[in-house]
Amino acid sequence: MVLQRIFRAVIMGPPGSGKGTVSALITKTFGLSHISSGDILRSNISNKSELGLLMKCCIDQGQLVPDDVMSRLILRDLRVMDHSSWLLDGFPRTVPQAEALDDAHSVDTVINLNVPFQTIKQRLTSRWTHLPTGRVYNVDFNPPKVPGLDDETGEPLVQRDDDTPDTVTLRLKAYENQTEPVLEYYRSNGVLETFTGTETNMIWPHVEAFLHKKLFSVKQKVA
Numbered sequence: 001m002v003l004q005r006i007f008r009a010v011i012m013g014p015p016g017s018g019k020g021t022v023s024a025l026i027t028k029t030f031g032l033s034h035i036s037s038g039d040i041l042r043s044n045i046s047n048k049s050e051l052g053l054l055m056k057c058c059i060d061q062g063q064l065v066p067d068d069v070m071s072r073l074i075l076r077d078l079r080v081m082d083h084s085s086w087l088l089d090g091f092p093r094t095v096p097q098a099e100a101l102d103d104a105h106s107v108d109t110v111i112n113l114n115v116p117f118q119t120i121k122q123r124l125t126s127r128w129t130h131l132p133t134g135r136v137y138n139v140d141f142n143p144p145k146v147p148g149l150d151d152e153t154g155e156p157l158v159q160r161d162d163d164t165p166d167t168v169t170l171r172l173k174a175y176e177n178q179t180e181p182v183l184e185y186y187r188s189n190g191v192l193e194t195f196t197g198t199e200t201n202m203i204w205p206h207v208e209a210f211l212h213k214k215l216f217s218v219k220q221k222v223a
């Protein structure tokens, strides 16, 4: 689908709720550019940039990276995408980050994946990631064609250092304390759309139908 107007969306949800998985489906279906805060941080870590090395210990301890660092990193990337439609995944995660984003760009819609914490814990400890692209697999849900290797590049998959049971518990706490208030922020702005379920395959058709409707109404408003 070719978008006729710039469209900006955010995808939210607890760690492991399927943001990366659903983002891949959205970008494939609607042609938005995907920007993942976690992928950007992990690429800084792989490249051994000073910032990446500083942030690695926050991430491995299940804590959020400081707001000013994160906002600067993401807003810098968004500045060079001035004429693109995008989907932000993993940012904003705090109210100050949401305010920083609002100061720079208006957000058309926020997709919130509401998946129970119990479902999430099992998923994350069996997640395998292709670090250079952020493609994710799961031993049960979407295994790679060849165990341990990325389907497209044949490169090795890794388990993230922060996908251990103890760190997942800390990340879920950070989500409750720091990220849930962002849902309220967007709800009161009238842009929040929540999708509840335990399986991505059940949630995705609703997200897809919503975005079709949303993009159609955005185009009509412009016409």
Ligand SMILES: Nc1nc2c(ncn2[C@@H]2O[C@H](COP(=O)(O)OP(=O)(O)O)[C@@H](O)[C@H]2O)c(=O)[nH]1
Pocket (backbone or CB within 6 Å): 013, 014, 015, 016, 017, 018, 019, 020, 021, 022, 123, 124, 126, 127, 128, 136, 137, 138, 139, 140, 141, 142, 198, 199, 200, 201
């Ligand atoms: N069992 C199961 N695993 C899923 C489902 N949806 C996504 N996953 C897997 O759960 C893990 C977390 O998903 P991901 O998209 O990375 O979540 P994110 O942390 O919110 O970006 C990955 O290993 C996915 O392959 C699902 O419906 N069922």
Ligand SMILES: Nc1ncnc2c1ncn2[C@@H]1O[C@H](COP(=O)(O)OP(=O)(O)O)[C@@H](O)[C@H]1O
Pocket (backbone or CB within 6 Å): 014, 015, 016, 019, 037, 038, 039, 041, 058, 059, 060, 062, 063, 064, 065, 066, 070, 089, 090, 091, 092, 093, 094, 097, 162, 171
């Ligand atoms: N917007 C953000 N603000 C602060 N820290 C972030 C942000 N995005 C990512 N991080 C850090 O990177 C880690 C991994 O993020 P991400 O890949 O989005 O994980 P998840 O799979 O938990 O949704 C987070 O636990 C956090 O430490």
